[in-house]
Amino acid sequence: MSQLPSRRAMLRTAATAAGAVVVGFDPIGRTWAAAATAADRADGTLVGLPHLDGTLLTDDASLGAAADDFGHIVHRTPVAVLRPGSVDDVVAMVRFCNRHGLKAAPRGQGHGTSGQAQVDGGLVVETTPLARIGPVGPRSRTVTVGAGAKWSDVTRATLAHGLTPPVFTDYLELSVGGTLSVGGLGGQSHHHGAQVDNVTELQVVTGAGELVRCSPSRHRDLFEAVLAGLGQCAVIVSATLRLVKAPTTVRHYLLPYHDLGTFLADQRLLVTDGRFGYVEGQVVPDADGAFRGYVLEAVSYDAAPDDAALLAGLHHDAAGVQTEDLGYFDFLDRLAASVAALKAAGLWDFAHPWLNLLIPGEKAAEVAGGILDALTPADLGPGVVLLYPLLRERLHRPLLRTGQDPVPYLLAVLRTTPPQDTATVDRLLAANRTAFEATRAAGGTQYPVGSIPFGRADWRVHFGSAWPALAAARRRYDPRGILVPGQGIF
Ligand SMILES: Cc1cc2nc3c(=O)[nH]c(=O)nc-3n(C[C@H](O)[C@H](O)[C@H](O)COP(=O)(O)OP(=O)(O)OC[C@H]3O[C@@H](n4cnc5c(N)ncnc54)[C@H](O)[C@@H]3O)c2cc1C
Incomplete structure (x- = not known):
């Protein structure tokens, strides 16, 4: 049953409460009602808000920002x-949302690409x-870090002690809670697994509003349902x-x-023998625009x-070999300069119908080759194509799905295209679905940070043998099913 307020009600909310202090909710x-409106309502239909140390925002700018993400789709x-x-x-x-049947979703840096942290007619929790x-x-x-801390800040703090998290996403300005809810893959994953494999304890607020500590030895079902759990059971x-130890x-x-x-x-040889600390790779177009150039990127942490x-x-x-010695943090933060340039050129605000797949190693040449053969520079735009292997034996969290192959390859086609050209965006989304289906038919899956049209039946297949545990955890920890509807899983 829909819990959504009518469009008229939403417009009324925005109009009356913009800039005002919200004091009550009309279930x-x-x-929401602002102080002035609430004083007029002596009929007792308003529910008072719980005491908050922070703020509940209902102004147009805040709602508009929460209704967008890096995908802009x-x-x-x-x-x-x-x-x-x-x-x-x-x-x-x-708890308030739970009581009143409002959907809710945490939002870190909002770098999902298809509305994963958005909530139609509900509450977004920044x-x-x-960020402690x-x-x-x-x-x-x-x-121990707050879920809203960015990996860049976490790393600066730990490096002051000569220590570092072992695994990084390519871009550091993502929130810890945001990447732990998806997995967190990077060039160090063949040594250390995903970021979710390097968490010893979580503090979470379940969908029922309970504050719980969980770890491999304490509420393990919840710990496993939250890491790479796409926010379905609890807010980290x-x-x-x-x-x-950091180099x-x-x-x-x-x-x-x-x-x-x-x-x-x-690439397979390198991740198997582990001689480098980091292994990734890119696919680049040749002079004819065919994606037939390959650059293996490897980093040695040796002194x-x-x-x-x-x-x-x-x-x-x-x-054509290029080598460069870099400070460790400069290496981790290597995307900062190009992101600044993309922002300066307005390209960060383009649509990002990203395609992120995990392809079985055995079929990587055939499946990735087919997807790359169909790719044109125009359909990639100023984005990049990443292709690199992981080692399944290093990935231990049940909800990070990679297929059965011992060496799955991450193929990331990071498309960037003008948002106003919705026909192109729709065509690229359809192409993403076609590529996903070829991958699934070969025994692979998606890495769920991109924009692949995906239905509830797809999610059941995606989670496979982990589905019963996830569904049980959802029933237990979020019995009213209020959390993170933007993933479209339940
Ligand atoms: C430029 C760029 C580079 C990237 N590089 C990589 C990479 O190298 N490797 C990789 O693995 N991924 C990469 N990603 C994908 C990225 O890891 C995910 O999109 C991640 O979820 C973004 O974090 P965020 O803080 O922006 O999360 P948001 O977009 O804010 O949230 C993403 C999802 O997580 C949920 N969520 C957020 N916070 C919490 C929380 N505290 N508790 C529970 N659920 C929560 C949200 O509700 C939403 O469903 C990249 C993304 C971008 C834009």
């Missing part, structure tokens, strides 16, 4: 945005204020992260290839890297 009209307007002043605020408002970091435990080699409010400098290698099979085989030993047995084009 029948599904509107899907727009669902909430009725309010919580900017919490404390974890208690999250508890109070999730996690950015929950530390203290860093040099002995325990852990740090803090996470305790495993740390390792100070790294050597970065770019190795060109002209043949997909050779590129994939060398004194031996180029000859590190490159032994590889089949790249030796003439």
Whole structure:
């Protein structure tokens, strides 16, 4: 049954409450009331808000921002945005939503690409204020951070102690809660798994509004339902992260290839023998616009890297090798300059109908090759194509689905296209679906951060053997099913 307020009610909300302090909620009209309106309502139909340390925002600008994300494709307007002043605020408002049948979703940096953190007619919970970091435990080699902390800030704090989280996404300005809800994959994953494999404890607010600590030894079902759980059972409010000793400098290698099979085989060799600390790769168009150029990106964390030993047995084009020594943080933060340039050029505000697939290694040449053959530079725009392998034996969280192959390859076609050209966006979304179906038919799946049209039946197949546990955790921890409708799973 729909819980959505009418469009008229939503417009009324925005108009009356813009800039005013919200003091009550009308559960029948599904509107918030500002102080002035509330004074007129002596009929007792208004429900008082819980005490909040932070703010409940209903102004147009806040609602508009929460109705958008990095994809700029899907727009669902909430009725309010919580900017919490404390974890208690999250508890109070999730309970409130639970009681009144309002949907709710946490939002970190809003870098999903298809409305994952949006809530039509419900509550968006900003996690950015929950950004406390530390203290860093040099002995325990852990740090506890607020879910809204960005990985860039977490890393700066831990590096002050010579320690680092072991796995990074390519872009550091994502929230800890946001990446832990999807998985968090990067070039270090063949050594350390995903970011979700490097969490020792979580503090969460369940969909029923209970504040719970969970870990592998405490409420394990909840711990496993939250990590890579796409927000379906609880809001992460803090996470305790495993740390390792940080290198100070790294050597970065770019190795060109002209043949997909050779590129994939060398990548597989490197993630299997583990000689590099980081392995990724890109596919680039040739002079004719065909995606037939391959660049293997590898990084050595060794203090004194031996180029000859590190490159032994590889089949790249030796003439085009590039190496560079970088400070460790500069390497992790390597996208910062290009993101600044994209923002300056207005391209960050373009639509991002991203395609993120996990293709079985055995079929990677055939499936990725087919998808790349169909790709044109125009349909990629100023985005990039990433292609690199993971090791399944390092991935231990049940909800991060990768298929059965021991070496799944992540193929990320990071399309960037003008948002106003909706016909092109729709065509690219349809192309994403076609590519996904080829991947699924080969035993692969999607990495759910992109924009693939996906229905409830698809999600059941996606979660496969993990579906019964996820569904049970949802019934237990979010019995009214209020959390994160934007994923479209339940
Ligand atoms: C430029 C860029 C580079 C990227 N690179 C990588 C990469 O290298 N590797 C990789 O794995 N991913 C990568 N991603 C994808 C990224 O990890 C996900 O989109 C991630 O969810 C974004 O984090 P966020 O803080 O913006 O989350 P949001 O977009 O705010 O939220 C994403 C989802 O998580 C839920 N959520 C957010 N916070 C919480 C919380 N505290 N508790 C429970 N659920 C929550 C939301 O409701 C929503 O459903 C990249 C994305 C971008 C835009």
